[in-house]
Amino acid sequence: MEINKIVCVVGMGYIGLPTAALLANRGYRVHGVDVNEHAVNTINEGKIHIVEPELDTFVHSAVNSGMLSAHLEPKEADIFLVAVPTPFRYDQKNEITDSPIPNLDYVKSATKAIAPFVKPGNLVLLESTSPVGTTEMMAQELKTFGIDLNDIFVAHSPERVLPGQIMRELIQNDRVVGGINEDSTKAAAEFYRTFVEGEVLETNAKTAEMAKLTENAFRDVNIAFANELSMLADDMDIDVYELINLANHHPRVNILQPGCGVGGHCISVDPWFIVNSANGKAKIVEQARRTNDYKSEWVVEKVKNEAKDFEKEQGRKPIIACMGLAFKPDIDDLRESPALFITQQLANMHEVIAVEPNITNFEGLRLVSEEQADSADILVYLVAHTQFKQHKKCSKALDFTGLFKKEQ
Structure with a gap:
């Protein structure tokens, strides 16, 4: 895959920002998106709003080179990468297990935000750790905005990094990649192989989601x-x-x-x-x-x-x-x-x-x-x-x- 591509990273937190900074340093032009205006301003100053070894160096380099910028809204890109929180609704319980209910509102909001900018040939990736079926749900959400799923690639690749060693592990760790169809899996795997030195393991979206869990x-x-x-x-x-x-x-x-x-x-x-x-x-x-x-x-x-x-x-x-x-x-x-x-x-x-x-x-x-x-x-x-x-x-x-x- 050629590196002359634009990546829109939605969610500039503990996973999104390191990933965005790494991609920018690998030659991708990265458009970072976050709802936190303080985070956006901090990143655009070449600084970081979270603590992670080596991240400050990556961000400073990426911003100064013009390859990384942060914004409050998405824009057109070749690749959309969603890395938003997937918390729980602790005020709601599963009737069978009395366990908290997953809250996918952030994933839905991110999907809605990028939908107007997704065009044929785009790759849409979900990196947020999610319940089985979330990637397919995101694809169906895009479909409601008139996007033909046959024209785009949608896949899931959960992060597998340890806080304190994120920058190293984003590169060195093996990566599981699963698409909603075989073509999506192949497209996502090709993308990750441009910056992952570990093995990129191909499967389907549901198995990739379950692997992280x-x-x-x-x-x-x-x-x-x-x-x-x-x-x-x-x-x-x-x-x-x-x-x-x-x-x-x-x-x-x-x-x-x-x-x-x-x-x-x-x-x-x-x-x-x-x-x-x-x-x-x-x-x-x-x-x-x-x-x-x-x-x-x-x-x-x-x-x-x-x-x-x-x-x-x-x-x-x-x-x-x-x-x-x-x-x-x-x-x-x-x-x-x-x-x-x-x-x-x-x-x-x-x-x-x-x-x-x-x-x-x-x-x-x-x-x-x-x-x-x-x-x-x-x-x-x-x-x-x-x-x-x-x-x-x-x-x-x-x-x-x-x-x-x-x-x-």
């Missing part, structure tokens, strides 16, 4: 085992980290490390897409999701009990410092963060200060430095940020990250 459900189930094990070990007065280390000496056992829950827009969300459409048959997937959600509530109870003991001994309520708000170490991403949930729950009952080195403020919480947190009565470690590892564990610290586990 399967990958994250697999991880969620394995994390749930570790989190459940940590709660059982606590009841039995066993060091869960020593336990896992010993068990992992078995040649066919590899237990993950427990935490305070599971966050991020992928692992904590995607399994619900499977549960919601499985009519009660995704029992292991559903239970894992509920176990990981419950782990956060369990942590809240553990801290509350520690606070009660402190109040009995000292005659006053403690000041609690929550260490970390992001959903994983060394990033600024708070989406579905169990650490943020725990901190907010505790702040409803106690005087809470929070330390999150990757953000400057958060409405409703008092953010302080690590040094200021040392004066708190109870330190609660929720995220294993690299700089936290330099702290020495004291008697007033509760560690739910494994930061202070014994060296084995």
